[in-house]
Amino acid sequence: MTTLFNKDALQGRMLFAIPKKGRLYEKCLELLSGADIQFRRQNRLDVALVMNHPMALVFLPAADIPRFVGEGNVDLGITGQDMVVESGLADLVAEEMELGFGKCKLQVQVPEVDEELQTVEALVGKKVATSFDVLSRKYFGDLDAQVNEKRRREAQAQGREVELLETKIEYVGGSVEAACALGVADGIVDLVESGETMRACGLHAIATLLSSQAVLIRPVTPHARSNQALIKLIVSRIRGVMAAAQYVLCQYNIHRSNLDAALAITPGRRAATVSPLEDDGWSAVSAMVKKSEVATVMDRLEEVGGKDIFTLALDNCRT
Ligand SMILES: Nc1ncnc2c1ncn2[C@@H]1O[C@H](COP(=O)(O)OP(=O)(O)OP(=O)(O)O)[C@@H](O)[C@H]1O
Ligand SMILES: O=P(O)(O)OC[C@H]1O[C@H](OP(=O)(O)OP(=O)(O)O)[C@H](O)[C@@H]1O
Numbered sequence: 001m002t003t004l005f006n007k008d009a010l011q012g013r014m015l016f017a018i019p020k021k022g023r024l025y026e027k028c029l030e031l032l033s034g035a036d037i038q039f040r041r042q043n044r045l046d047v048a049l050v051m052n053h054p055m056a057l058v059f060l061p062a063a064d065i066p067r068f069v070g071e072g073n074v075d076l077g078i079t080g081q082d083m084v085v086e087s088g089l090a091d092l093v094a095e096e097m098e099l100g101f102g103k104c105k106l107q108v109q110v111p112e113v114d115e116e117l118q119t120v121e122a123l124v125g126k127k128v129a130t131s132f133d134v135l136s137r138k139y140f141g142d143l144d145a146q147v148n149e150k151r152r153r154e155a156q157a158q159g160r161e162v163e164l165l166e167t168k169i170e171y172v173g174g175s176v177e178a179a180c181a182l183g184v185a186d187g188i189v190d191l192v193e194s195g196e197t198m199r200a201c202g203l204h205a206i207a208t209l210l211s212s213q214a215v216l217i218r219p220v221t222p223h224a225r226s227n228q229a230l231i232k233l234i235v236s237r238i239r240g241v242m243a244a245a246q247y248v249l250c251q252y253n254i255h256r257s258n259l260d261a262a263l264a265i266t267p268g269r270r271a272a273t274v275s276p277l278e279d280d281g282w283s284a285v286s287a288m289v290k291k292s293e294v295a296t297v298m299d300r301l302e303e304v305g306g307k308d309i310f311t312l313a314l315d316n317c318r319t
């Protein structure tokens with residue numbers, strides 16, 4: 001039986017790393033489908049050959065993707081910005097584009113009922129559980145130094161000895177929110193999106209280490225074998241899918257006397273398309289409009305005399 005875990009099977013193929021499961025997986029599949037990257041993933045197999053390009057997908061844990069990309073083992077990857085920073089390899093990884101999903105914040109959280117622990121300074125010298133031990137060690141290392149310096153100065157002024165405090169960072173692999181309830185830690189550092197998990201565990205956030213979303217990344221130094229033309233094509237397709245998700249096509253009719261005012265509202269990405277109508281003095285306009293602004297744009301078009309205004313969803317686009 002042939003196996004895909006074989007250098008020959010991957011020879012000459014551009015490699016694209018995708019999170020193998022979890023929060024980013026489904027969105028990545030939608031993105032691949034929008035970019036017409038066709039593949040069939042066999043059960044339990046973490047490599048899939050792409051049928052319509054000399055390319056293979058490699059399904060990896062989101063946390064490992066920055067290293068595979070940074071060290072040039074794969075040509076492109078999708079993961080969270082949090083994972084890139086946590087990997088400590090951000091210098092080796094270039095962010096090609098933000099992907100607009102997987103949005104969350106990495107926050108310091110403490111039990112709401114613990115009145116003495118409502119600031120990060122109060123956690124100094126205590127125990128903090130997290131899966132982000134690199135980022136947490138850096139954050140609390142800096143905070144420990146600040147707090148210790150303050151304590152040292154106060155003690156010096158009072159002519160007494162000072163005991164230096166060190167926050168203990170405990171690595172846990174998942175279900176971090178349970179750590180406080182289980183008595184493993186006094187506080188945690190973990191991801192928050194809706195805040196539902198945090199609140200359900202009786203925790204609340206007292207500081208934010210970073211905000212994150214999914215990103216498309218590539219190595220700063222590409223591998224010599226890299227097929228740059230294909231990488232460029234795939235990046236451009238993904239950019240098209242992203243733009244299509246952010247924009248709609250807005251069409252309307254407008255009398256030529258109001259055309260300038262209308263075009264100021266819908267300038268389009270490069271320029272709006274204006275076509276004369278048979279009806280004397282009227283033009284039809286079509287322009288790309290940001291989805292988030294579409295309702296306001298339609299209101300304003302009506303105000304300047306726009307008629308028959310409608311929007312069309314974009315499946316895909318290149319701009
Ligand atoms: N609740 C969330 N909302 C939005 N994005 C999230 C959330 N949790 C995680 N992420 C993003 O997804 C990335 C991968 O996290 P995820 O939890 O899917 O991976 P995992 O912990 O390896 O998988 P699993 O939790 O299934 O074991 C994170 O680094 C972060 O960027
Ligand atoms: O603010 P919320 O919308 O509740 O999302 C936050 C939760 O999502 C992630 O957990 P995940 O489901 O990936 O489980 P894990 O902790 O086992 O990784 C994260 O670790 C939080 O626990």
Ligand SMILES: [Mg+2]
Nearest residue numbers: 022023174175
């Ligand atoms: Mg998780």
